[in-house]
Amino acid sequence: MGASQSRSDNGQVVFRSETPVQFSPDVVEQLSERQVSATPTPERQSTLDEHVRTRIQNEVKHLRKAEEEIQQEIRLALEKENLDREKAMAGQVSDEHGAGAGSVKSSAALMGDLEEIRSKIDRFQTRRSLANYPGLKASQEALVSCYKTHPTSSLDCWKEIANFKNSVAQLEKDYFKTLQ
Known part of the structure; x- marks a missing residue:
């Protein structure tokens, strides 16, 4: 009894069977096909497909967000450019009329421009109409x-x-x- 305590036990137990283990040919064939087959199982394929779909959706969201940011930057740059151009035009108009710098067109001139734009839009719409x-x-x-x-x-x-x-x-x- 004392001998079992002095023996080192590494946690492994090995059983030896005197009867040989045999597998059916179907099991052997199925296991060999899984090793040889390059295509994953249907369960694995559906998991892979779902993972790919998720990554694509995340990438699309990321790209849309980046696109919106770029469009916003473009909008801001165009607004700044238009404001600078309007200020430059206002400075030229005020210099010609002797008015102080920074004055803008009168409301009557702006209303005239607005009416001109409306008439152009109306002409475009009538040309475009298929009626x-x-x-x-x-x-x-x-x-x-x-x-x-x-x-x-x-x-x-x-x-x-x-x-x-x-x-x-x-x-x-x-x-x-x-x-x-």
Whole structure:
């Protein structure tokens, strides 16, 4: 009994079996396929896919934030540039009229500029409007509808595309006739 206390025990116990362990051929084949196979298991693949999706989403968020910061910096720089230009223009106008530096245009001049801009916008909107061209509007709506009904096979809309192109070509011919 005293001999067991003087022996060093390293925590390992080894059992020796006199009966050989045998595995079925299916188990051996499955284990060898897992070692040879370069593709991960479906569970592992879904985990990898989720990890990749998460990293992509995080990177997209980071890029959007960086884009917003850059756009803000651009906006601020443009505002500063416009203010500097306006101050320079105001200085030139005041020098021409003998007024003190830093004076700006009168409210009547600003209202005139505003009305001019409004009229330009109105002219642009009327030119842009398709209400005067019902054939073009109808072919455009048919094309958009076709694209919406065939989102994955846009080549099925070839007839609508041809009709739209013909409508645009006809509109261009009519426009050039009015210029002559």
